Amino acid sequence: MNTAYILWLRQLKRYFRSKPRVIGSLAQPLLFLVSFGFGFGSIYQKAGNGNYMEFLAPGIILMSVLFTALFSGIDVIWDRQFGFLKETLAAPVSRMAIMLGRTLGGATVASLQGIVVFLLTLLVGFRPQNIVMVLASFGIMFLVAVMFTSLGTWIASTMEDMQGFQLIMNFLVMPIFFLSGALFPTEGMPKFMLLIARINPLSYGVDAIRGTLIGVSTYGIHLDMVVLLLVTAVFLVCGSYSFSKIQV
Amino acid sequence: MAEIISVKDLTKRFKALTAVDNISFTVEKGEIFAFLGPNGAGKSTTIKMLTTLLNPTEGKMTINGFDPQEDQNQVRQSFGIVFQDPSLDDELTAWENMKLHAVLYQVPAKEQNQRIGEMLRFVELWDRKNSLVKTFSGGMKRRLEIARGLLHHPKILFLDEPTLGLDPQTRNHMWEYLKRINKAEQMTVFFTTHYMEEAEKIANRVAIIDHGKIVAMGTPEQLKTQTGKKTLEEAFLALTGKTIREEEASPLDALRARRRMHHH
Numbered sequence: 001m002n003t004a005y006i007l008w009l010r011q012l013k014r015y016f017r018s019k020p021r022v023i024g025s026l027a028q029p030l031l032f033l034v035s036f037g038f039g040f041g042s043i044y045q046k047a048g049n050g051n052y053m054e055f056l057a058p059g060i061i062l063m064s065v066l067f068t069a070l071f072s073g074i075d076v077i078w079d080r081q082f083g084f085l086k087e088t089l090a091a092p093v094s095r096m097a098i099m100l101g102r103t104l105g106g107a108t109v110a111s112l113q114g115i116v117v118f119l120l121t122l123l124v125g126f127r128p129q130n131i132v133m134v135l136a137s138f139g140i141m142f143l144v145a146v147m148f149t150s151l152g153t154w155i156a157s158t159m160e161d162m163q164g165f166q167l168i169m170n171f172l173v174m175p176i177f178f179l180s181g182a183l184f185p186t187e188g189m190p191k192f193m194l195l196i197a198r199i200n201p202l203s204y205g206v207d208a209i210r211g212t213l214i215g216v217s218t219y220g221i222h223l224d225m226v227v228l229l230l231v232t233a234v235f236l237v238c239g240s241y242s243f244s245k246i247q248v
Numbered sequence: 249m250a251e252i253i254s255v256k257d258l259t260k261r262f263k264a265l266t267a268v269d270n271i272s273f274t275v276e277k278g279e280i281f282a283f284l285g286p287n288g289a290g291k292s293t294t295i296k297m298l299t300t301l302l303n304p305t306e307g308k309m310t311i312n313g314f315d316p317q318e319d320q321n322q323v324r325q326s327f328g329i330v331f332q333d334p335s336l337d338d339e340l341t342a343w344e345n346m347k348l349h350a351v352l353y354q355v356p357a358k359e360q361n362q363r364i365g366e367m368l369r370f371v372e373l374w375d376r377k378n379s380l381v382k383t384f385s386g387g388m389k390r391r392l393e394i395a396r397g398l399l400h401h402p403k404i405l406f407l408d409e410p411t412l413g414l415d416p417q418t419r420n421h422m423w424e425y426l427k428r429i430n431k432a433e434q435m436t437v438f439f440t441t442h443y444m445e446e447a448e449k450i451a452n453r454v455a456i457i458d459h460g461k462i463v464a465m466g467t468p469e470q471l472k473t474q475t476g477k478k479t480l481e482e483a484f485l486a487l488t489g490k491t492i493r494e495e496e497a498s499p500l501d502a503l504r505a506r507r508r509m510h511h512h
Binding site: 002003005006007010013014017018079082083084086087088089090091092093094247248 | 296299300301302303321324325327329331333334335336337338339340344347348349351352353354380
């Protein structure tokens with residue numbers, strides 16, 4: 001467990017020492033929040049759907065968790081190029097523990113990011129239903145963070161270079177985000193898009209976080225949790241396996 | 249004496265390239281053994297296979313009685329390694345890099361701080377222990393890597409071109425220290441080099457490797473007698489048909505040295 005802890009700590013230290021990364025990763029959610037929130041707010045309201053900011057804020061919080069978590073896989077490739085990966089892979093500890101430490105570290109960073117974005121949403125007028133459920137929403141952020149950090153690590157473990165990883169990420173990240181119900185309700189979508197939204201694990205994260213923050217849920221919190229836990233477990237297992245097979 | 253490393257018919261092919269071509273050798277416990285050869289001869293690839301980082305295409309290996317493919321953890325517990333290319337975390341301090349290594353290599357918690365302090369003083373980086381590694385020069389990084397490789401007192405120490413980019417003084421200093429623990433703790437040292445005098449002065453036995461094959465093996469004296477030459481350098485020329493000097497200045501090497509010096 002010491003192994004997992006020290007590698008978790010490493011991810012956190014690296015994050016907090018990189019000021020541009022901290023600031024840069026907050027700029028994007030803020031941009032989405034302000035431009036979409038105020039841009040589409042009045043149309044949404046006229047269509048009779050109520051307060052758009054209330055609908056959008058939980059989605060943007062999870063967007064920042066998703067982006068940070070998935071892209072933290074890039075650290076594996078970074079470490080491979082700068083050589084540090086060899087140091088951990090030659091060590092007499094299980095690669096499972098190494099993968100776990102890295103993943104939980106990346107997930108912690110992504111969750112902290114989500115919490116900061118949550119605070120930003122308060123500034124632009126978002127009001128969650130009650131404080132206890134806000135704490136529950138932090139738990140969901142962490143679960144979603146673990147899920148996508150594992151996925152990112154899994155993909156990164158099979159790649160040698162940055163370009164390949166970026167390409168796959170760009171293919172993955174936008175569809176996952178757009179077809180999750182984070183920006184607009186999925187109910188009115190055409191059948192095939194609805195189908196994608198249904199098999200998209202982020203949809204259940206968005207649904208769960210909306211359930212906790214504003215008390216509105218489509219699938220129900222139980223189904224959300226079952227799907228999130230199952231998919232996270234699968235990604236973790238596949239990520240660990242793939243990480244344990246890395247050769248340098 | 250007992251064999252601590254034994255390699256039989258080891259081969260590694262990357263697509264069309266045969267990096268290591270059917271080599272066999274053994275290293276005795278407590279021995280200092282050198283792989284001498286030009287760049288691209290297959291030295292690093294062999295070390296990677298011995299240290300579980302790369303699977304061989306064919307062949308058998310035993311490290312401290314264990315198979316690097318079957319018993320990875322036991323093998324990893326048996327050695328320390330200093331890699332040819334940088335392997336530090338630049339965003340962490342010298343101390344943090346050492347601490348991470350101490351935890352990964354299961355140095356007892358009570359001894360960690362004392363040993364880290366000892367090793368940092370030994371490589372003269374104690375006053376810079378709280379500086380980020382990215383602010384270090386190439387030579388300083390190398391010294392830190394060596395300190396790190398010795399931190400957990402391994403049974404076998406692998407050093408891949410350990411003195412590349414080090415000034416002669418630090419080089420001597422490092423070898424003196426290594427020979428001391430080699431004697432005191434019976435630590436086996438396996439190193440690769442393309443410096444003649446290093447192989448001749450430091451190693452008990454030398455294997456000359458070229459194009460993935462071991463062309464000759466023995467004590468420096470035996471190699472000289474075998475070829476009827478006065479120096480190891482001439483023996484090398486006789487065995488491989490080239491001097492190692494021209495290889496020394498190969499573009500890849502120059503690039504590596506530069507990368508070490510100016511790496512950020």
